[in-house]
Amino acid sequence: MKVVSLVPSITEALFDLGLTEKEIVGRTKFCIHPEEKIKNVAVIGGTKNINIDKIKALQPDLILANKEENIKEQVEALMDEHKVIVTNVETIEDNYYLLKSLGKTFNKEEKAQLFNLKIYEILNQAKISSNVKVAYLIWKNPYMTIGSDTFIHKILTEIGFENIFKDKTRYPEIQTEDLAEADIIMLSSEPFPFKEKHIEELREFYPEKKIMIVDGEAFSWYGTHIAKCEHYFKELIFEVKSIII
The missing domain is CATH 3.40.50.1980 (Nitrogenase molybdenum iron protein domain)
Incomplete structure:
Protein backbone atom coordinates (compact mmCIF):
# COMPACT_ATOMS: atom_id res chain seq x y z
CA MET A 1 0.00 0.00 0.00
CA VAL A 89 -7.42 14.24 17.68
CA GLU A 90 -8.39 16.43 20.63
CA THR A 91 -8.17 14.03 23.58
CA ILE A 92 -6.02 11.18 24.90
CA GLU A 93 -8.86 8.84 24.02
CA ASP A 94 -8.90 10.17 20.44
CA ASN A 95 -5.20 9.43 20.25
CA TYR A 96 -5.78 5.90 21.52
CA TYR A 97 -8.28 5.23 18.75
CA LEU A 98 -6.06 6.91 16.14
CA LEU A 99 -3.26 4.45 16.87
CA LYS A 100 -5.72 1.57 17.09
CA SER A 101 -7.12 2.53 13.68
CA LEU A 102 -3.67 2.90 12.10
CA GLY A 103 -2.70 -0.45 13.55
CA LYS A 104 -5.73 -2.09 12.01
CA THR A 105 -5.31 -0.37 8.64
CA PHE A 106 -1.67 -1.44 8.25
CA ASN A 107 -1.85 -4.78 10.08
CA LYS A 108 0.25 -3.43 12.95
CA GLU A 109 -2.26 -3.87 15.77
CA GLU A 110 0.15 -5.34 18.30
CA LYS A 111 2.69 -2.52 17.87
CA ALA A 112 -0.03 0.11 18.05
CA GLN A 113 -1.29 -1.37 21.32
CA LEU A 114 2.21 -1.33 22.81
CA PHE A 115 2.52 2.37 22.01
CA ASN A 116 -0.89 3.06 23.53
CA LEU A 117 0.03 1.24 26.72
CA LYS A 118 3.32 3.13 26.95
CA ILE A 119 1.58 6.49 26.49
CA TYR A 120 -0.90 5.77 29.30
CA GLU A 121 1.93 4.56 31.52
CA ILE A 122 3.92 7.78 30.96
CA LEU A 123 0.96 10.07 31.54
CA ASN A 124 -0.03 8.19 34.69
CA GLN A 125 3.47 8.47 36.13
CA ALA A 126 4.07 12.12 35.23
CA LYS A 127 1.92 13.87 37.81
CA ILE A 128 2.24 17.08 39.79
CA SER A 129 0.96 16.63 43.33
CA SER A 130 -0.05 20.27 43.91
CA ASN A 131 -2.19 22.52 41.76
CA VAL A 132 0.01 24.61 39.44
CA LYS A 133 -1.62 27.24 37.25
CA VAL A 134 0.00 27.63 33.85
CA ALA A 135 -0.31 29.74 30.75
CA TYR A 136 0.88 27.93 27.63
CA LEU A 137 1.79 30.27 24.76
CA ILE A 138 2.02 29.03 21.17
CA TRP A 139 2.45 32.33 19.30
CA LYS A 140 3.79 35.86 19.55
CA ASN A 141 2.61 39.10 17.91
CA PRO A 142 -0.07 38.57 18.96
CA TYR A 143 0.35 36.26 21.92
CA MET A 144 -1.84 33.20 21.49
CA THR A 145 -2.62 30.46 23.99
CA ILE A 146 -4.63 27.22 24.10
CA GLY A 147 -8.22 26.60 25.12
CA SER A 148 -9.82 23.54 26.71
CA ASP A 149 -10.77 21.85 23.41
CA THR A 150 -7.15 21.28 22.31
CA PHE A 151 -4.83 18.29 22.58
CA ILE A 152 -2.23 20.44 24.35
CA HIS A 153 -4.74 21.31 27.08
CA LYS A 154 -5.54 17.63 27.58
CA ILE A 155 -1.85 16.75 28.01
CA LEU A 156 -1.33 19.62 30.45
CA THR A 157 -4.36 18.56 32.46
CA GLU A 158 -3.41 14.89 32.36
CA ILE A 159 -0.11 15.56 34.12
CA GLY A 160 -1.67 17.84 36.71
CA PHE A 161 -1.37 21.41 35.45
CA GLU A 162 -4.28 23.85 35.47
CA ASN A 163 -4.62 25.86 32.26
CA ILE A 164 -5.64 29.39 33.29
CA PHE A 165 -7.39 29.76 29.93
CA LYS A 166 -9.50 26.62 30.29
CA ASP A 167 -12.64 28.72 29.85
CA LYS A 168 -11.48 29.59 26.32
CA THR A 169 -11.65 27.49 23.15
CA ARG A 170 -9.17 26.75 20.38
CA TYR A 171 -6.27 29.26 20.19
CA PRO A 172 -7.36 32.65 21.52
CA GLU A 173 -5.33 35.85 21.35
CA ILE A 174 -4.36 37.28 24.74
CA GLN A 175 -2.59 40.30 26.20
CA THR A 176 0.45 40.29 28.48
CA GLU A 177 -1.67 41.38 31.43
CA ASP A 178 -3.86 38.28 31.00
CA LEU A 179 -0.97 36.15 32.26
CA ALA A 180 -1.07 37.56 35.79
CA GLU A 181 -2.87 34.55 37.31
CA ALA A 182 -0.30 31.99 36.10
CA ASP A 183 2.24 30.42 38.44
CA ILE A 184 4.27 29.37 35.40
CA ILE A 185 4.33 30.77 31.86
CA MET A 186 5.25 28.10 29.33
CA LEU A 187 6.58 29.21 25.94
CA SER A 188 6.25 26.44 23.38
CA SER A 189 9.12 25.67 21.01
CA GLU A 190 6.55 25.45 18.20
CA PRO A 191 4.71 26.58 16.15
CA PHE A 192 6.32 29.90 17.14
CA PRO A 193 10.00 29.28 17.93
CA PHE A 194 10.17 30.92 21.36
CA LYS A 195 13.73 31.57 22.59
CA GLU A 196 15.48 32.90 25.69
CA LYS A 197 15.07 36.49 24.47
CA HIS A 198 11.30 36.07 24.64
CA ILE A 199 11.60 34.93 28.25
CA GLU A 200 13.46 38.16 29.01
CA GLU A 201 10.75 40.23 27.33
CA LEU A 202 8.05 38.71 29.53
CA ARG A 203 10.25 38.92 32.60
CA GLU A 204 10.08 42.72 32.32
CA PHE A 205 6.37 42.42 33.09
CA TYR A 206 6.57 39.47 35.50
CA PRO A 207 10.01 39.44 37.19
CA GLU A 208 8.88 37.02 39.92
CA LYS A 209 7.20 34.42 37.71
CA LYS A 210 8.78 31.23 36.40
CA ILE A 211 8.91 31.55 32.60
CA MET A 212 10.22 28.57 30.68
CA ILE A 213 10.61 27.14 27.18
CA VAL A 214 8.83 23.80 26.78
CA ASP A 215 9.04 21.15 24.08
CA GLY A 216 6.09 21.82 21.81
CA GLU A 217 6.31 18.37 20.24
CA ALA A 218 5.89 16.68 23.63
CA PHE A 219 2.60 18.52 24.18
CA SER A 220 1.13 18.75 20.68
CA TRP A 221 2.36 15.79 18.63
CA TYR A 222 -0.27 13.08 18.91
CA GLY A 223 0.26 9.57 17.58
CA THR A 224 3.28 7.74 18.99
CA HIS A 225 5.38 10.74 20.00
CA ILE A 226 4.33 10.89 23.67
CA ALA A 227 5.65 7.35 24.11
CA LYS A 228 9.15 8.80 23.62
CA CYS A 229 8.71 11.67 26.09
CA GLU A 230 9.00 9.76 29.38
CA HIS A 231 12.35 11.31 30.30
CA TYR A 232 11.25 14.78 29.21
CA PHE A 233 8.07 14.78 31.29
CA LYS A 234 9.92 13.43 34.35
CA GLU A 235 12.49 16.24 34.08
CA LEU A 236 9.77 18.84 33.57
CA ILE A 237 7.82 17.67 36.62
CA PHE A 238 11.01 17.61 38.69
CA GLU A 239 11.86 21.17 37.64
CA VAL A 240 8.36 22.42 38.40
CA LYS A 241 8.30 20.72 41.80
CA SER A 242 11.59 22.39 42.69
CA ILE A 243 9.98 25.76 41.94
CA ILE A 244 6.76 25.31 43.92
CA ILE A 245 8.18 23.64 47.03
Whole structure:
Protein backbone atom coordinates (compact mmCIF):
# COMPACT_ATOMS: atom_id res chain seq x y z
CA MET A 1 0.00 0.00 0.00
CA LYS A 2 1.34 3.43 -0.99
CA VAL A 3 0.57 6.14 1.57
CA VAL A 4 0.84 9.93 1.59
CA SER A 5 0.78 11.58 5.01
CA LEU A 6 -0.20 15.25 5.32
CA VAL A 7 0.38 15.26 9.09
CA PRO A 8 3.85 15.35 10.72
CA SER A 9 2.93 13.37 13.83
CA ILE A 10 1.10 10.74 11.78
CA THR A 11 4.13 10.36 9.50
CA GLU A 12 6.23 9.67 12.58
CA ALA A 13 3.63 7.20 13.87
CA LEU A 14 3.60 5.28 10.59
CA PHE A 15 7.35 4.76 10.73
CA ASP A 16 7.14 3.84 14.41
CA LEU A 17 4.55 1.19 13.58
CA GLY A 18 6.97 -0.35 11.11
CA LEU A 19 6.08 1.10 7.71
CA THR A 20 8.99 1.91 5.39
CA GLU A 21 9.90 4.42 2.71
CA LYS A 22 8.54 1.97 0.16
CA GLU A 23 5.07 2.39 1.64
CA ILE A 24 5.21 6.03 2.79
CA VAL A 25 5.71 7.76 -0.56
CA GLY A 26 4.77 11.36 0.29
CA ARG A 27 4.99 13.72 3.29
CA THR A 28 4.96 17.43 4.13
CA LYS A 29 8.08 19.54 4.70
CA PHE A 30 7.12 19.64 8.39
CA CYS A 31 7.32 15.85 8.69
CA ILE A 32 10.73 15.74 10.38
CA HIS A 33 10.70 12.45 12.31
CA PRO A 34 12.37 10.00 12.01
CA GLU A 35 15.09 12.12 10.42
CA GLU A 36 17.08 9.29 8.87
CA LYS A 37 14.03 7.88 7.08
CA ILE A 38 11.90 10.84 6.03
CA LYS A 39 14.70 12.25 3.86
CA ASN A 40 13.94 9.46 1.37
CA VAL A 41 10.25 10.39 1.13
CA ALA A 42 8.97 12.89 -1.46
CA VAL A 43 7.89 16.30 -0.12
CA ILE A 44 4.45 17.41 -1.31
CA GLY A 45 4.37 20.92 0.22
CA GLY A 46 3.38 22.16 3.67
CA THR A 47 0.44 21.13 5.81
CA LYS A 48 -1.53 24.19 4.70
CA ASN A 49 -0.35 24.37 1.09
CA ILE A 50 -0.09 20.86 -0.30
CA ASN A 51 0.79 20.32 -3.95
CA ILE A 52 -2.14 18.31 -5.28
CA ASP A 53 -0.45 17.53 -8.61
CA LYS A 54 2.59 16.09 -6.83
CA ILE A 55 0.35 13.92 -4.70
CA LYS A 56 -1.58 12.64 -7.71
CA ALA A 57 1.68 11.80 -9.48
CA LEU A 58 2.64 9.55 -6.55
CA GLN A 59 -0.56 7.53 -7.13
CA PRO A 60 -1.20 6.79 -3.45
CA ASP A 61 -3.64 4.13 -2.30
CA LEU A 62 -4.35 6.14 0.83
CA ILE A 63 -3.91 9.73 2.02
CA LEU A 64 -3.92 10.58 5.72
CA ALA A 65 -5.04 14.09 6.68
CA ASN A 66 -6.15 15.96 9.78
CA LYS A 67 -9.13 18.24 10.39
CA GLU A 68 -7.08 20.92 12.15
CA GLU A 69 -3.74 20.75 10.38
CA ASN A 70 -4.90 20.64 6.77
CA ILE A 71 -7.08 22.91 4.66
CA LYS A 72 -10.56 21.50 4.11
CA GLU A 73 -10.82 22.54 0.45
CA GLN A 74 -7.46 20.98 -0.42
CA VAL A 75 -8.35 17.71 1.27
CA GLU A 76 -11.73 17.62 -0.46
CA ALA A 77 -10.01 18.12 -3.83
CA LEU A 78 -7.96 14.99 -3.16
CA MET A 79 -11.08 13.03 -2.25
CA ASP A 80 -12.29 13.25 -5.85
CA GLU A 81 -9.66 10.75 -6.96
CA HIS A 82 -8.19 9.17 -3.84
CA LYS A 83 -9.13 7.44 -0.62
CA VAL A 84 -8.57 9.98 2.16
CA ILE A 85 -8.88 9.44 5.90
CA VAL A 86 -9.35 12.66 7.87
CA THR A 87 -8.32 12.34 11.50
CA ASN A 88 -9.35 14.56 14.42
CA VAL A 89 -7.42 14.24 17.68
CA GLU A 90 -8.39 16.43 20.63
CA THR A 91 -8.17 14.03 23.58
CA ILE A 92 -6.02 11.18 24.90
CA GLU A 93 -8.86 8.84 24.02
CA ASP A 94 -8.90 10.17 20.44
CA ASN A 95 -5.20 9.43 20.25
CA TYR A 96 -5.78 5.90 21.52
CA TYR A 97 -8.28 5.23 18.75
CA LEU A 98 -6.06 6.91 16.14
CA LEU A 99 -3.26 4.45 16.87
CA LYS A 100 -5.72 1.57 17.09
CA SER A 101 -7.12 2.53 13.68
CA LEU A 102 -3.67 2.90 12.10
CA GLY A 103 -2.70 -0.45 13.55
CA LYS A 104 -5.73 -2.09 12.01
CA THR A 105 -5.31 -0.37 8.64
CA PHE A 106 -1.67 -1.44 8.25
CA ASN A 107 -1.85 -4.78 10.08
CA LYS A 108 0.25 -3.43 12.95
CA GLU A 109 -2.26 -3.87 15.77
CA GLU A 110 0.15 -5.34 18.30
CA LYS A 111 2.69 -2.52 17.87
CA ALA A 112 -0.03 0.11 18.05
CA GLN A 113 -1.29 -1.37 21.32
CA LEU A 114 2.21 -1.33 22.81
CA PHE A 115 2.52 2.37 22.01
CA ASN A 116 -0.89 3.06 23.53
CA LEU A 117 0.03 1.24 26.72
CA LYS A 118 3.32 3.13 26.95
CA ILE A 119 1.58 6.49 26.49
CA TYR A 120 -0.90 5.77 29.30
CA GLU A 121 1.93 4.56 31.52
CA ILE A 122 3.92 7.78 30.96
CA LEU A 123 0.96 10.07 31.54
CA ASN A 124 -0.03 8.19 34.69
CA GLN A 125 3.47 8.47 36.13
CA ALA A 126 4.07 12.12 35.23
CA LYS A 127 1.92 13.87 37.81
CA ILE A 128 2.24 17.08 39.79
CA SER A 129 0.96 16.63 43.33
CA SER A 130 -0.05 20.27 43.91
CA ASN A 131 -2.19 22.52 41.76
CA VAL A 132 0.01 24.61 39.44
CA LYS A 133 -1.62 27.24 37.25
CA VAL A 134 0.00 27.63 33.85
CA ALA A 135 -0.31 29.74 30.75
CA TYR A 136 0.88 27.93 27.63
CA LEU A 137 1.79 30.27 24.76
CA ILE A 138 2.02 29.03 21.17
CA TRP A 139 2.45 32.33 19.30
CA LYS A 140 3.79 35.86 19.55
CA ASN A 141 2.61 39.10 17.91
CA PRO A 142 -0.07 38.57 18.96
CA TYR A 143 0.35 36.26 21.92
CA MET A 144 -1.84 33.20 21.49
CA THR A 145 -2.62 30.46 23.99
CA ILE A 146 -4.63 27.22 24.10
CA GLY A 147 -8.22 26.60 25.12
CA SER A 148 -9.82 23.54 26.71
CA ASP A 149 -10.77 21.85 23.41
CA THR A 150 -7.15 21.28 22.31
CA PHE A 151 -4.83 18.29 22.58
CA ILE A 152 -2.23 20.44 24.35
CA HIS A 153 -4.74 21.31 27.08
CA LYS A 154 -5.54 17.63 27.58
CA ILE A 155 -1.85 16.75 28.01
CA LEU A 156 -1.33 19.62 30.45
CA THR A 157 -4.36 18.56 32.46
CA GLU A 158 -3.41 14.89 32.36
CA ILE A 159 -0.11 15.56 34.12
CA GLY A 160 -1.67 17.84 36.71
CA PHE A 161 -1.37 21.41 35.45
CA GLU A 162 -4.28 23.85 35.47
CA ASN A 163 -4.62 25.86 32.26
CA ILE A 164 -5.64 29.39 33.29
CA PHE A 165 -7.39 29.76 29.93
CA LYS A 166 -9.50 26.62 30.29
CA ASP A 167 -12.64 28.72 29.85
CA LYS A 168 -11.48 29.59 26.32
CA THR A 169 -11.65 27.49 23.15
CA ARG A 170 -9.17 26.75 20.38
CA TYR A 171 -6.27 29.26 20.19
CA PRO A 172 -7.36 32.65 21.52
CA GLU A 173 -5.33 35.85 21.35
CA ILE A 174 -4.36 37.28 24.74
CA GLN A 175 -2.59 40.30 26.20
CA THR A 176 0.45 40.29 28.48
CA GLU A 177 -1.67 41.38 31.43
CA ASP A 178 -3.86 38.28 31.00
CA LEU A 179 -0.97 36.15 32.26
CA ALA A 180 -1.07 37.56 35.79
CA GLU A 181 -2.87 34.55 37.31
CA ALA A 182 -0.30 31.99 36.10
CA ASP A 183 2.24 30.42 38.44
CA ILE A 184 4.27 29.37 35.40
CA ILE A 185 4.33 30.77 31.86
CA MET A 186 5.25 28.10 29.33
CA LEU A 187 6.58 29.21 25.94
CA SER A 188 6.25 26.44 23.38
CA SER A 189 9.12 25.67 21.01
CA GLU A 190 6.55 25.45 18.20
CA PRO A 191 4.71 26.58 16.15
CA PHE A 192 6.32 29.90 17.14
CA PRO A 193 10.00 29.28 17.93
CA PHE A 194 10.17 30.92 21.36
CA LYS A 195 13.73 31.57 22.59
CA GLU A 196 15.48 32.90 25.69
CA LYS A 197 15.07 36.49 24.47
CA HIS A 198 11.30 36.07 24.64
CA ILE A 199 11.60 34.93 28.25
CA GLU A 200 13.46 38.16 29.01
CA GLU A 201 10.75 40.23 27.33
CA LEU A 202 8.05 38.71 29.53
CA ARG A 203 10.25 38.92 32.60
CA GLU A 204 10.08 42.72 32.32
CA PHE A 205 6.37 42.42 33.09
CA TYR A 206 6.57 39.47 35.50
CA PRO A 207 10.01 39.44 37.19
CA GLU A 208 8.88 37.02 39.92
CA LYS A 209 7.20 34.42 37.71
CA LYS A 210 8.78 31.23 36.40
CA ILE A 211 8.91 31.55 32.60
CA MET A 212 10.22 28.57 30.68
CA ILE A 213 10.61 27.14 27.18
CA VAL A 214 8.83 23.80 26.78
CA ASP A 215 9.04 21.15 24.08
CA GLY A 216 6.09 21.82 21.81
CA GLU A 217 6.31 18.37 20.24
CA ALA A 218 5.89 16.68 23.63
CA PHE A 219 2.60 18.52 24.18
CA SER A 220 1.13 18.75 20.68
CA TRP A 221 2.36 15.79 18.63
CA TYR A 222 -0.27 13.08 18.91
CA GLY A 223 0.26 9.57 17.58
CA THR A 224 3.28 7.74 18.99
CA HIS A 225 5.38 10.74 20.00
CA ILE A 226 4.33 10.89 23.67
CA ALA A 227 5.65 7.35 24.11
CA LYS A 228 9.15 8.80 23.62
CA CYS A 229 8.71 11.67 26.09
CA GLU A 230 9.00 9.76 29.38
CA HIS A 231 12.35 11.31 30.30
CA TYR A 232 11.25 14.78 29.21
CA PHE A 233 8.07 14.78 31.29
CA LYS A 234 9.92 13.43 34.35
CA GLU A 235 12.49 16.24 34.08
CA LEU A 236 9.77 18.84 33.57
CA ILE A 237 7.82 17.67 36.62
CA PHE A 238 11.01 17.61 38.69
CA GLU A 239 11.86 21.17 37.64
CA VAL A 240 8.36 22.42 38.40
CA LYS A 241 8.30 20.72 41.80
CA SER A 242 11.59 22.39 42.69
CA ILE A 243 9.98 25.76 41.94
CA ILE A 244 6.76 25.31 43.92
CA ILE A 245 8.18 23.64 47.03
